[in-house]
Amino acid sequence: METGPLDRSIPHPTSTSADYTRKLGILIGGVVLxxxxxxxxxxxxxxxxxxxxxxxxxxxxxxxxxxxSAIFVAYLCAGAAGLPVFSGTPERGIGLAYMVGxxxxxxxxxxxxxxxxxxxxxxxxxxxxxxxxxxxxxVVYACGLAWLAQFAPADKLIAAGLAxxxxxxLVKIAIVAIAGSVAPGLWRRxxxxx
Numbered sequence: 154m155e156t157g158p159l160d161r162s163i164p165h166p167t168s169t170s171a172d173y174t175r176k177l178g179i180l181i182g183g184v185v186l187x188x189x190x191x192x193x194x195x196x197x198x199x200x201x202x203x204x205x206x207x208x209x210x211x212x213x214x215x216x217x218x219x220x221x222s223a224i225f226v227a228y229l230c231a232g233a234a235g236l237p238v239f240s241g242t243p244e245r246g247i248g249l250a251y252m253v254g255x256x257x258x259x260x261x262x263x264x265x266x267x268x269x270x271x272x273x274x275x276x277x278x279x280x281x282x283x284x285x286x287x288x289x290x291x292v293v294y295a296c297g298l299a300w301l302a303q304f305a306p307a308d309k310l311i312a313a314g315l316a317x318x319x320x321x322x323l324v325k326i327a328i329v330a331i332a333g334s335v336a337p338g339l340w341r342r343x344x345x346x347x
Contacts, residue, residue, distance in 0.1 A: 176220070179216065179220060179224075180220070180223055180224055180227055181227075183212055183216075183220075183224030183227070183228075184224060184227050184228045184231060184238070186208055187205070187208050187209075187212075187224060187225070187228045187238070188228070188231075188238040189204075190203060190204035190205050190207060190208035191203050191204075191205055191238060191239055191240040192240060194240050200255055200256050200259065200297070200301065200313065200314055200318075201240045201241060201256075202317060202318055202321060203240045204325070205240075205259075205263060206263075206290065206293070206318075206321075206322045206325045206326070207325040207328065207329060209221070209225065209263045209266055209267055209270075209289070209293075210266075210270060210286045210289060210290075210325065210326055210329045211329045211332070212224050212225075212267065212271075213266065213267050213268075213269075213270035213271035213274060213285075213286075213289065214270065214271065214274045214282050214285070214286065214329055214330075214333055215333070216271070217271045217275060218267065218268045218269075218270075218271030218272040218275075219271070220271075221267040221268070221270070221271045222264065222267045222268045222271070224267070225263055225264045225267045226264065229252070229260060229264065232247075232248065232251065232252060233248055233249055233252060234248065235247050235248040239251055239252075239256070239260075240256070241254075241256070254304075255300075255301055255304040255305075256297075257300050258296045258297040258298070258299055258300020258301055259293060259296065259297035259300070259301075261296045261300070262292050262293035262294065262295065262296030262297050263293055265289075265292050265293075265296065266289030266290065266292045266293050267289075269285075269288060269289050269292060270285045270286055270288065270289030271285075272285075273285030273288055273289075274286070279330050279331075279333065279334045282329075282330050282333055283326065283327075283330045286326045286329060286330065287326065290322055290323075290326065294314075294315055297314055298310055298311075298314050298315060301313065301314040
């Protein structure tokens, strides 16, 4: 039986299920890596220093805005459900109680940065990816500091929520930018075509 041009555009069920399985694997692996990044920390109060920035920016640049955002949403859902995925859990609380604590604004900022950075970095070289990650980092700090203002006095806000983290976050961004230049083929294979 001969097939016309429209028949070729219909995806084969096996390729769709394989694509779904691959995306689900990336999603689950991303949540696991995000949890490891959160648990790798230097304790500070009220906000700990973690590898969140590295993970968020790497996912955004390597996988694109949709998959990077999906990973962070799944991570937030796991945390909201009470799983100890966040940096201070279970010691500082779990679930929604933790999410509305001092780090809540940073969590929101990372979610927005996942989408923004992924969108801005699409098809860009090292400089464009670097600018996209800096824009994402600015969003993380804006949301984080605005929320942290409920927990820290205004005169201590920069010292508690920005100064200790800025240099480390810039180094993490540089690592992601360099990794993308050194191994662009790997990133292309991982990237979600969103």
